[in-house]
Amino acid sequence: MPRESQFVADVGTGAASRPAEEGNWRSRLARTARRWIDTQQPPAVAEDSDVLDRIDWLRASPFVAMHLACFAVLWVGVSPVAIAVALALYAIRMFALTGFYHRYFSHRTFRTSRTVQFIFAVIGASCVQRGPLWWAAHHRNHHRHTETALDPHSPTVHGFLWSHVGWFLTPHGFRTDSGRVPDLAKYPELRWLDRYDTLIPVLLAVALYGFGALLKQIAPQLGTSGGQMLVWGFFVSTTVLFHATVTINSLAHRYGTRRFDTHDDSRNNFWLALITFGEGWHNNHHFFPGTVRQGFRWWEIDLTWYGLRLMSALGLVRDLKPIPEWVVAKVRG
Ligand SMILES: [Zn+2]
Numbered sequence: 001m002p003r004e005s006q007f008v009a010d011v012g013t014g015a016a017s018r019p020a021e022e023g024n025w026r027s028r029l030a031r032t033a034r035r036w037i038d039t040q041q042p043p044a045v046a047e048d049s050d051v052l053d054r055i056d057w058l059r060a061s062p063f064v065a066m067h068l069a070c071f072a073v074l075w076v077g078v079s080p081v082a083i084a085v086a087l088a089l090y091a092i093r094m095f096a097l098t099g100f101y102h103r104y105f106s107h108r109t110f111r112t113s114r115t116v117q118f119i120f121a122v123i124g125a126s127c128v129q130r131g132p133l134w135w136a137a138h139h140r141n142h143h144r145h146t147e148t149a150l151d152p153h154s155p156t157v158h159g160f161l162w163s164h165v166g167w168f169l170t171p172h173g174f175r176t177d178s179g180r181v182p183d184l185a186k187y188p189e190l191r192w193l194d195r196y197d198t199l200i201p202v203l204l205a206v207a208l209y210g211f212g213a214l215l216k217q218i219a220p221q222l223g224t225s226g227g228q229m230l231v232w233g234f235f236v237s238t239t240v241l242f243h244a245t246v247t248i249n250s251l252a253h254r255y256g257t258r259r260f261d262t263h264d265d266s267r268n269n270f271w272l273a274l275i276t277f278g279e280g281w282h283n284n285h286h287f288f289p290g291t292v293r294q295g296f297r298w299w300e301i302d303l304t305w306y307g308l309r310l311m312s313a314l315g316l317v318r319d320l321k322p323i324p325e326w327v328v329a330k331v332r333g
């Protein structure tokens with residue numbers, strides 16, 4: 001059964017509630033809770049298990065809860081300051097994902113200091129898209145095996161829904177393929193962030209609650225509160241950030257134009273490029289992933305590239321890999 005059909009069948013029949021591992025519900029919950037905190041806990045199922053590629057709903061329940069928590073806007077209300085914080089956190093974290101998790105950790109398209117590397121790894125970890133090693137390893141496998149059974153999130157092979165929201169919720173998807181990222185695994189601080197990947201998001205959520213509660217005390221005219229700041233700044237912002245990010249796995253392999261005849265279904269899509277700060281030029285990226293730029297023409301808006309140029313001017317990053325001349329010539333036709 002194709003994975004997308006399996007996903008629908010799981011949801012529809014309740015078959016997914018079948019335990020992914022042995023034991024009563026208490027011991028399963030205890031083991032799952034340990035995996036929420038420490039990703040190096042023993043995996044839920046053996047390597048040859050037939051549920052390796054099926055969604056582990058218990059382990060995935062915080063992801064589902066994050067979506068449900070967005071409905072709490074009905075109780076906490078809204079204020080301009082809460083919206084501003086949600087937007088700012090979307091922008092900062094999208095930049096960390098595209099500039100660092102993707103263009104730096106996954107593709108090494110520029111260099112930076114170990115301090116800046118760590119700072120952006122921490123901001124990246126706050127996106128609730130797991131640690132930098134996990135993210136980069138899966139992404140490198142995506143490029144290595146694009147649109148084959150080994151591609152973790154090909155909409156062509158696995159179906160649209162699976163490529164958008166299913167592939168990372170399985171025992172297989174939860175694993176970090178460390179062999180794919182030896183260049184990153186040599187940094188103990190990155191391994192630590194990857195191992196305890198829920199710590200930074202929890203700290204951000206607590207800080208936002210505290211910030212909102214403080215504003216309620218010292219600036220009640222702003223009309224915010226701890227709960228409101230938590231819901232908008234963390235749950236809503238992170239959920240929107242997540243869905244915007246994974247449009248590149250799902251929509252950008254289906255809708256848009258193909259400048260290059262690559263061996264995959266990648267597309268260039270202006271609207272996706274806007275919401276993902278340049279990642280929507282995905283056909284460009286699959287054709288030549290080795291450059292820091294994803295917009296290949298001046299009018300192909302690539303906010304991440306502008307941000308990295310600014311960081312370069314400030315001396316925070318260096319050696320930005322340009323688009324090679326032969327690619328520029330090909331783009332000009
Ligand atoms: Zn792709």
Ligand SMILES: [Zn+2]
Nearest residue numbers: 106139285289
């Ligand atoms: Zn890439």
